[in-house]
Amino acid sequence: MEGLLTWRAIPVGDISAVDPFIFLNHHGPQVFPPDNNGLPFGPHPHRGFETVTFIIDGDVMHTDSSGGKSIITSGGVQWMTAGSGLIHAEVSSEDFMKNGGKEEVLQLWVNLPAKHKMAPPAYYGFQKHEMPSYISPDGKVSGSIISGSLGGIRGAVQTFHDVNLSLLSFNENGEFSAAVPPAMNILLYIVSGRVAVNGAEAVTRNLVSFGNEGDEVKITALEKSEVIFGFAPPLNEPVVSYGPFVMNTEDEIREAMRDYQSGKMGVWEE
The missing domain is CATH 2.60.120.10 (Jelly Rolls)
Structure with a gap:
């Protein structure tokens, strides 16, 4: 959304990570009007870690190239294992974009051990009552x-x-x-x-x-x-990150970029 308020909790100051918790963003809380554009996190790739998305208020519609899809609402959580790589999008539901409302979402990145970085991708969406x-x-x-x-x-x-x-x-x-x-x-x-x-x-x-x-x-x-x-x-392993990829070496990052560009992380279909 235009004007989405975001606070970076990890990394912050002299805290680069709380191994294996390597990234935390806090979006909102804020109220959006009817006929808004929805969350701005369109299709993008990931490899080498897991994302945990906390929907405090509002909703998040997750779609990914491995077949995962759901709309999770207030109090729910989305857990995605990027593993060997996929493409996903996190946007607002049509209902939220039409009617507006309060939105507050946090996303945490959890690093994967080196031996599991190429695990098969997976997605789990839980409404509050399902946990x-x-x-x-x-x-x-x-x-x-x-x-x-x-x-x-x-x-x-x-x-x-x-x-x-x-x-x-x-x-x-x-x-x-x-x-x-x-x-x-x-x-x-x-x-x-x-x-x-x-x-x-x-x-x-x-x-x-x-x-x-x-x-x-x-x-x-x-x-x-x-x-x-x-x-x-803590994993106590080397961390090399570049944008949406978190690996252990620069060679692995370059390999991730090549694999994404060649379609090995899946093909996005609207």
């Missing part, structure tokens, strides 16, 4: 478990690299805690609201930094809030 859910004993914290596990509940997606990822919603004074094993990298991003994380305040669009000491993460909501919480073991 396993978490709820705290007092009902003040709830969430969708996207991958890995939370509170003994398995997530919707089984990953290549023990990636645990959830979207958590807090009522004011809601509390959540989780023990994260040593050597795991923690991703904690405040989508909206104001929380205390291990006693330190964090607000909307803040990425919270952690060490690798094996932290207990304790989150207390100071107001109604929503956060992305995840953790995974």
Whole structure:
């Protein structure tokens, strides 16, 4: 959309990545009028990583060259394994373009281990009600478990690299805690609201930094809030990226460009 508001959460400042979480964009929130042009992410290729798209408000229509297609609405998630390569588009539904409305979307890139970078492409679209859910004993914290596990509940997606990822919603004074094993990298991003994380305040669009000491993460909501919480073991592998491709060497990047240009990542059909 023209004027789409975007905040870059990863990389930011001196944080180049939270391995294997290598990129995070936060679009919106904003309200678009009727007869708008929709999201601007037309056909483009990817190879070597996975995308996780959080639809906080509005909708996203995903289409890709491997056959994946769905319209996911508020509270849902799209998980795409680019793997060996595909072409996809992320646009708005005809209904949203006609009627307008509130739109807020985040996209996270999760790097793939070198041995899985050429895995077959795959796509999974989940409406909110289709994902396993978490709820705290007092009902003040709830969430969708996207991958890995939370509170003994398995997530919707089984990953290549023990990636645990959830979207958590807090009522004011809601509390959540989780023990994260040593050597795991923690991703904690405040989508909206104001929380205390291990006693330190964090607000909307803040990425919270952690060490690798094996932290207990304790989150207390100071107001109604929503956060992305995840953790995974770092890959500790070379990262070479160029636009939509994330590989381990420059030769692999050049190969990705050749494969895309020669049609090996699929052919886009309108």
